[in-house]
Amino acid sequence: MTFIVTDACVKCKLMDCVEVCPVDCFYEGENCLVIHPEECIDCGICEPECPIEAIKPDDEDTPEQFWLGVNTKYSEIWPNITRKGISPADADEYRDEKDKFERYFSEKPGNTD
């Protein structure tokens, strides 16, 4: 089991999770984060830290394990992030929007670290 970053993170990228992760298993894209499923130790501490509930245990993934796939793929490509960076200025505007992945997800890497 692992924890996964899901749709709510896209365009918000608040990064409170990064500060508490004991094994620094978050990886950073331009407009969202992912967890490396093999590095995550399943401690669960990041889940309640996320103010927008973007992090979930993987047993709450879609039946096709869509988010596990996204987390696995991009944690191999993007750079590691070990400290909270600056969230997008317009993060608040996208907070309650649904299905952001399809509309806004960027494959480009982030650059906080």
Added chain:
Amino acid sequence: MSIGMSQEKTVGSATLLELQSMAEARKLFLQRVTWVHHWTNGLFSFRIERPDSFRFRSGEFVMIGLKDGERPLLRAYSIVSPNWEEHLEFFSVKVPEGPLTSRLQHLKVGDYLFLSKKPTGTLVTDALKPGKRLFMIGTGTGLAPLLSVLRDTETHEKFDEIIITHTVREEQELAYRNFLEEEIHADEIFGELLRDRFTYYPTVTRGEFRTRGRITERIQLGDFAKDLGLIGNRFNPQTARVMVCGSMAFNKDMASMLEEHGLKEGSNSSPGSFVIERAFVG
């Protein structure tokens, strides 16, 4: 023994030099074991030296472990020591088939352990809003972080009263009982600080004991409130703050009870009226 010779000393199957280079490559500390104490056949505690640069908040956990082939084998452990102590103490189960604990149980003074550089956790007073009474509810080795929080003077500045409950199967598993019943009251600083403000409440689920049964049941049935002289058997969301550390199933039961009483879970980014240690294993 000269320094040169001690470098060649073998620790388990690895030399100290091998351990040092692995620690460096993985950005871990390599710390010497200074004390080991076995409580029962299934429970033990141990201490390692604390690196000068290692800072943590009382109640946090950290990764510790041993060399396992070409990589370190690490697990999350709550720190028993308060944040001012010079060593780091841990409290562990011994699981015969556990990849780490099956080896850890053979630790001796002078052995070395890996220690990660990033302690973290939610079982900290920072994640709780101000309140009057701090209830710390632990089962098994979940007592560990509660012992840390208890001995942080900041805890006593924030709360008027502190209650630690510890539930185990058999009476002999009440590790740290003598410390909580006797030693801490004789302590120069804490003896005074805790006078009339601290209650240790052990419960045992198997065998004869004055306070028998699961803590969740004792709370629900009102025994807990009666024993402590509290009014009503519900936690008051205005004044009660709760830290929970036990097995996954126990944490879940406690969380739903507390939510039903109107308490809200807190985190570092948004303090609340109770916190749960999710990283606890065993």
